[in-house]
Amino acid sequence: MKTLRRDPLVRGLGLASAALGIPQVAKPADVARGIGVAAGPRQRTATVAVGVRELTAAAGLLARPHPVWLWGRVGGDVVDLALLTRTLRRHDGRGLGRTALATAAVAALTAVDVYTAVTRTGRGSETTLTATTTVSNPPEEAYAYWRRLEGLPTFMAHLEEVRRTGATTSHWRASAPFGRTVEWDAEVTEDVPGSVLAWRSLDGADIDNRGEVRFSPAPGGSGTEVHVTLRYALPAGALGRAVARYFGEEPSQQLDDDLRRFKQAVETGEVVRSEGAPAGKRARGEFPQHPARPLTSKELRKLTKLKETLS
């Protein structure tokens, strides 16, 4: 997992903080004049205060990087924008252009800060999903169905493609919220036929993730319990999760549905479709569904195309 310490954007913001903070503390009057503000005692004090804040942020971001410093920068930006707006409104006209330019620069920096804070928050804090089902097949069969990784997209809603790239490696492509696509290479880390299969993404993944499926005989010889654990680092962590949930992407529910379809496929040989949910694995995303009446030939052609891309 990429650490914040080596994150170029985080380091860049730390250095930028230092570059801004040093002149603000050392030569507050020059800085104030430079942005077209009168260099009276109040303005100098404010400039020094802003400089101290910048240096604190710089020290934090460079020495002990943590998302809280990034959010601190966002807060500072809001204060700066408020100060500048107030100055602009009461401006006497001398150096107005420079003040406007400074405001625009701070606004641009704010955008970078917000982006960095949002995307870096939660990195390193993994989301863990678990789901379980019981299938009537023996453990070896259930395992074998899962081991053929290329087949996973037939029942896992978000997977678009899994391609074998080596004896233990594969390339995965999945759809992500807001119409994005994420890809990663993965390797199998544990493989005990009929019992356990585990994998993890390799360096350079769009989303760092790992997964594990355990197969154990159900009580009384009545089939196989399948326990799935997925761990992944969502961009934007908790915030991203909340936003995704708001737009109807509830990850744990999706994994439950994935497993339900796994059960359909391994027990009956196919993922069940209905007129209302003709695309099978996308049933939940289809509400309101297609009416419960046969599909037109045009709708069927679209569906066939979709099936082809899956197989």
Next chain:
Amino acid sequence: MKATCWMGPDSVSVKDVPDPSVLNGRDAVVRITSTAICGSDLHLVDGYVPGMQKGDILGHEFMGEVVEVGAGVDRSKIRVGDRVVVPFPIACGACAACRARLYSCCENSNPNAGLAEKVFGHPTAGIYGYSHLTGGFAGGQAEYARVPFADVNPLVVESDLDDEQLLFLSDVLPTGYMAAEMCDITDGDVVAVWGAGAVGQFAMDSARMLGAAKVIAIDKEPYRLDMAASQGYETIDFETVDVRSALLDMTGGRGPDKCVDAVGLEATHGSPHVDFYDRAKQAVRAESDRPHALRQAITSCRSGGVVSVVGVYGGLVDKFPVGAWMNRSLTLRAGQCHVHRYMKPLLERIERGEIDPTRVITHRMPLAEAPKGYELFKNKRENCEKIVLSAR
């Protein structure tokens, strides 16, 4: 093809829709010859079942001829040209529920199981034409229907019995039979049946067949009570007498040994203020179902007796007589019918003349007149008990 479509609450019309085709490898397409309107279809039309969408094809009681089978269908079980009766719950035949012969609880046949689980705790089987909660499968009040898991579900019929004798094997006859079977009837039992619709009538026939000494029908429609009386069953009109007192009177104060609820969530009550109470709660969504028949069955049943529920319930009820149930050691049994279990044995009973399913048919009409049929059935006009639609 022509199909009966749900166009909104209280709105049914026959529309031109595309013909069905094989969607999954184990599907068959059936050309429908006969189909029926079920009492539970009225729950959909009356708007009590969530998850209906405009344009959904209704109907879950149908039979016909196989015209197409998918590549994955086991052809030793079913072939093109076979005459079939299709059970209303869709079973996969492979999951734990199907293996335990709990076909209406199939774990695989409902693609919207995640939704059903929210309401029921665990998912239930897909059902034709019965809302998207049960899968969004197109129904059978149409000229053709797609039948999933064709090598598991339909009963292939070789006998030369006509459609009317076979059609009800799809739902109402096995449902009535299962209601009686769940009662564990022993010789000499008195069995009371709430609801004298088709399911209730078949529950009464089955109760007698399984050894009941006395069968009592409870309803408010004189023609339905007459239909029961014509078979030798005693009757109670709940609009004119108090049901519990009447039952005590007819059983020497013991109460019926076994009770069947063949009414479900849209029950009415003889006493207007009780009826109003539940209608009001239902209207403001404080309960989804009106359980008058169930409450009465529980309070009327003798201690240690069985209350068997096949009337359809969908959600939550108010004032469930939990004290009567618990303190008097009642057994409550219920279920959507596991039709597949009963089709063959009941077909044999029909062939031997032990049951005549046609006795409940009061109306026969072409598929195109389905909306009129719904209107007659819903408003209990023209003594309407059971409508068979011909799709030929």
